[in-house]
Amino acid sequence: MDSPAISVLxxxxxxxxxxxxxxxxxxxxxxxxxxxxxxxxxxxxxIQDIVAGFEDDRITFWRRENRxxxxxxxxxxxxxxxxxxxxxxxxxxxxxSRFADQYA
Numbered sequence: 001m002d003s004p005a006i007s008v009l010x011x012x013x014x015x016x017x018x019x020x021x022x023x024x025x026x027x028x029x030x031x032x033x034x035x036x037x038x039x040x041x042x043x044x045x046x047i048q049d050i051v052a053g054f055e056d057d058r059i060t061f062w063r064r065e066n067r068x069x070x071x072x073x074x075x076x077x078x079x080x081x082x083x084x085x086x087x088x089x090x091x092x093x094x095x096x097s098r099f100a101d102q103y104a
Contacts, residue, residue, distance in 0.1 A: 006034040007080030011072040016045040018091035031099035042066030
């Protein structure tokens with residue numbers, strides 16, 4: 001499998017009320033060559049169920065016990081396959097041209 005141009009790192013700790021919109025905003029990018037890595041850092045909310053509702057091969061999801069934001073970002077970066085990293089939190093929204101603009 002070829003490496004994507006951009007690895008999008010999404011650390012998640014609860015915040016389920018905004019997660020679907022954040023994921024949708026990434027998947028609707030005009031620049032499609034990315035992977036979306038989502039790491040649930042021990043949430044007490046149904047994060048896995050929300051992510052499972054998105055059927056897109058660019059999404060990789062996993063869960064672990066809570067270790068904090070720094071450790072979560074380090075783990076996400078360590079699993080990234082792309083040479084460029086983009087970060088989005090679970091309560092952020094990306095403009096549709098974000099990755100195209102940043103990659104240019």
